[in-house]
Amino acid sequence: xxxxxxxxxxxxxxxxxxxxxxxxxxxxxxxxxxxxxxxxxxxxxxxxxxxxxxxxxxxxxxxxxxxxxxxxxxxxxxxxxxxxxxxxxxxxxxxxxxxxxxxxxxxxxxxxxxxxxxxxxxxxxxxxxxxxxxxxxxxxxxxxxxxxxxxxxxxxxxxxxxxxxxxxxxxxxxxxxxxxxxxxxxxxxxxxxxxxxxxxxxxxxxxxxxxxxxxxxxxxxxxxxxxxxxxxxxxxxxxxxxxxxxxxxxxxxxxxxxxxxxxxxxxxxxxxxxx
Numbered sequence: 001x002x003x004x005x006x007x008x009x010x011x012x013x014x015x016x017x018x019x020x021x022x023x024x025x026x027x028x029x030x031x032x033x034x035x036x037x038x039x040x041x042x043x044x045x046x047x048x049x050x051x052x053x054x055x056x057x058x059x060x061x062x063x064x065x066x067x068x069x070x071x072x073x074x075x076x077x078x079x080x081x082x083x084x085x086x087x088x089x090x091x092x093x094x095x096x097x098x099x100x101x102x103x104x105x106x107x108x109x110x111x112x113x114x115x116x117x118x119x120x121x122x123x124x125x126x127x128x129x130x131x132x133x134x135x136x137x138x139x140x141x142x143x144x145x146x147x148x149x150x151x152x153x154x155x156x157x158x159x160x161x162x163x164x165x166x167x168x169x170x171x172x173x174x175x176x177x178x179x180x181x182x183x184x185x186x187x188x189x190x191x192x193x194x195x196x197x198x199x200x201x202x203x204x205x206x207x208x209x210x211x212x213x214x215x216x217x218x219x220x221x222x223x224x225x226x227x228x229x230x231x232x233x234x235x236x237x238x239x240x241x242x243x244x245x246x247x248x249x250x251x252x253x254x255x256x257x258x259x260x261x262x263x264x265x266x267x268x269x270x271x272x273x274x275x
Contacts, residue, residue: 057181084124096132199237
């Protein structure tokens with residue numbers, strides 16, 4: 001009888017977990033399919049796999065999520081509505097307006113981003129914080145459940161100390177047991193060029209920087225892998241879509257070869273702050 005009751009209780013628990021997972025998936029699916037998303041950004045989903053990537057990073061209802069340097073808002077258009085619908089909080093870490101060295105272009109970009117995502121009907125109450133070489137903490141220590149950064153690590157390698165500063169900031173704002181999700185252009189299996197000037201970073205570089213801050217690598221995913229990417233392009237990773245940069249001095253550059261490759265081969269990593 002006791003065994004039967006335990007078995008029944010276990011079955012109920014599994015059913016509740018499955019129901020919660022399905023509900024979460026439905027909310028995430030709805031956010032990714034939102035008609036409010038910018039069409040040109042939504043077209044990148046085939047390369048960026050937002051639902052699968054966010055699920056791998058452990059996105060959950062009621063989570064506080066900090067996105068680092070969100071750029072054109074690709075992830076913001078999904079994460080902010082998700083947070084609104086799932087009772088969470090979304091924080092965008094943008095250009096550091098307190099740093100006098102921050103360019104006017106970066107300041108204008110931040111202002112435009114804030115204006116774009118200051119629509120509570122669509123995005124809920126989005127919070128904005130500063131992030132940079134001399135920025136203050138991303139939030140109260142131990143306040144975030146998930147920090148995510150997509151295709152930013154190479155930028156931090158161009159300024160001495162910035163990568164370590166970034167990782168330390170992420171570690172500080174996360175709760176014990178919290179998650180850091182990283183997506184980055186992957187140099188492997190060929191060697192990383194000095195300072196990742198072509199945009200491609202070795203997995204070992206990211207792993208070492210995260211571990212110096214105290215993180216533990218929990219899992220790696222091939223969800224954003226692209227075996228077609230030969231990683232030897234004339235204008236680095238930016239030769240590929242969506243940037244499609246023309247190499248310096250090139251005339252009548254033919255993009256066809258690089259368009260056929262698609263977006264870059266990417267590592268997708270999940271780090272854990274020890275509990």
